[in-house]
Amino acid sequence: MVKRPDTMGYFGKFGGRFVSELLLGALEDLEKSYLQFRKSGQKELNRMLSEYGGRPSRLYYAANLSQKWGAKIYLKREDMNHTGSHKINNVIGQGLLTRFMGKKRIIAETGAGQHGVAAATIGALMGFETVVYMGKEDMRRQELNVFRMNLLGTKVIGSGDENGTLRDAVNDALRDWAHNADHTHYLVGSVIGPHPFPWIVRELQSVIGKETRAQIVKAEGRLPDALFACVGGGSNSMGMFYPFLGDKEVRKYGVEAGGKSMKSGEHAAALEAGSPGILHGALTYLVQDKEGMISPVHSVSAGLDYPGVGPEHSYLKENGDVQYVPVSDKETIAAFQELSLAEGIIPALESAHAIAYAKKWVAEYTDKNPGQEPMIVINLSGRGDKDVHEVKDILSGT
Numbered sequence: 001m002v003k004r005p006d007t008m009g010y011f012g013k014f015g016g017r018f019v020s021e022l023l024l025g026a027l028e029d030l031e032k033s034y035l036q037f038r039k040s041g042q043k044e045l046n047r048m049l050s051e052y053g054g055r056p057s058r059l060y061y062a063a064n065l066s067q068k069w070g071a072k073i074y075l076k077r078e079d080m081n082h083t084g085s086h087k088i089n090n091v092i093g094q095g096l097l098t099r100f101m102g103k104k105r106i107i108a109e110t111g112a113g114q115h116g117v118a119a120a121t122i123g124a125l126m127g128f129e130t131v132v133y134m135g136k137e138d139m140r141r142q143e144l145n146v147f148r149m150n151l152l153g154t155k156v157i158g159s160g161d162e163n164g165t166l167r168d169a170v171n172d173a174l175r176d177w178a179h180n181a182d183h184t185h186y187l188v189g190s191v192i193g194p195h196p197f198p199w200i201v202r203e204l205q206s207v208i209g210k211e212t213r214a215q216i217v218k219a220e221g222r223l224p225d226a227l228f229a230c231v232g233g234g235s236n237s238m239g240m241f242y243p244f245l246g247d248k249e250v251r252k253y254g255v256e257a258g259g260k261s262m263k264s265g266e267h268a269a270a271l272e273a274g275s276p277g278i279l280h281g282a283l284t285y286l287v288q289d290k291e292g293m294i295s296p297v298h299s300v301s302a303g304l305d306y307p308g309v310g311p312e313h314s315y316l317k318e319n320g321d322v323q324y325v326p327v328s329d330k331e332t333i334a335a336f337q338e339l340s341l342a343e344g345i346i347p348a349l350e351s352a353h354a355i356a357y358a359k360k361w362v363a364e365y366t367d368k369n370p371g372q373e374p375m376i377v378i379n380l381s382g383r384g385d386k387d388v389h390e391v392k393d394i395l396s397g398t
């Protein structure tokens with residue numbers, strides 16, 4: 001287990017700082033500032049997570065689902081946070097860090113708009129000038145999130161050509177930061193990018209796993225048999241798993257977007273079907289072809305639609321601490337419906353990936369261990385209000 005990456009930001013061979021000279025100074029300053037902020041800013045961070053974010057989030061015993069599946073199932077309710085997902089944990093922390101560094105401007109990248117809206121939220125609250133880069137195609141598809149960001153006082157800038165997506169947005173954000181780092185913080189949305197971002201975002205999201213640990217011990221008197229979380233860039237899963245990495249008896253499953261099929265271009269399962277390469281300043285698993293060209297990605301959930309994954313996950317995959325598995329769009333939609341019906345909780349499509357795999361895992365477990373009920377925790381990374389339109393179209397076949 002790596003307490004924190006070594007000074008160059010490596011998790012085993014993964015991670016690092018593959019960036020232009022222009023960014024090196026900014027990354028070093030950021031690392032130094034965060035080390036100081038960690039000591040002096042913790043109290044204010046905890047206060048804001050509680051007062052503004054709504055923490056601690058509940059660990060909810062899902063009695064109906066438990067009975068249905070023949071297991072003890074707990075849901076970590078990140079869907080109940082302000083703005084509807086775990087993303088608020090990260091933006092509150094980096095917002096306070098921005099203030100600590102004396103900067104007045106933040107920039108962020110966004111795919112479907114979830115991190116963009118979270119960054120815009122913290123920009124409004126803390127009075128930062130806020131700019132969000134978003135692929136031009138994503139802007140068209142997610143018009144309402146663009147409006148939300150505008151409502152929160154954020155300027156949204158289109159990235160790439162007409163087909164521009166998240167990758168183009170990250171590139172633009174890095175370019176902006178290279179020129180404006182003296183007064184601008186790049187508020188990265190997941191455990192991706194060059195060191196120190198994967199480490200900072202993991203630290204900020206680890207509140208999920210720390211709370212879960214205390215809550216499950218209080219409820220059950222022991223640690224769970226298994227943890228499940230979806231993996232896009234990998235921040236909600238990293239936040240859930242990290243405080244349990246020393247506990248080998250707790251199995252950990254990171255669930256990736258298996259999309260329509262495992263054929264190239266039809267999924268976003270970087271760990272399952274990718275290979276190591278460099279993207280956005282870090283060495284990590286990517287979906288790419290033999291020449292190292294990034295392949296197109298697809299997932300029914302926009303939040304998992306990213307060709308790479310945080311470098312620490314690549315490390316955890318190779319050393320076997322976490323198992324990574326894909327789940328298809330179809331299985332995801334079924335899980336989305338099942339949780340809605342069983343518990344009256346509509347999950348985000350991203351989170352529904354974790355639910356779908358947990359169900360398969362429980363079935364296999366009870367098959368192998370007759371008469372035994374495993375006790376598990378599923379991280380419900382967000383709520384599904386944003387997804388009902390999409391699911392309606394899919395279910396009605398349009």
Ligand SMILES: *Cc1c(COP(=O)(O)O)cnc(C)c1O
Pocket residue numbers: 085086087114115189190191230231232233234235236237303304348350351381382383
């Ligand atoms: C953004 C998002 C994700 C994917 O991001 P990670 O960094 O992998 O956590 C998952 N779930 C929800 C609800 C999201 O908004």
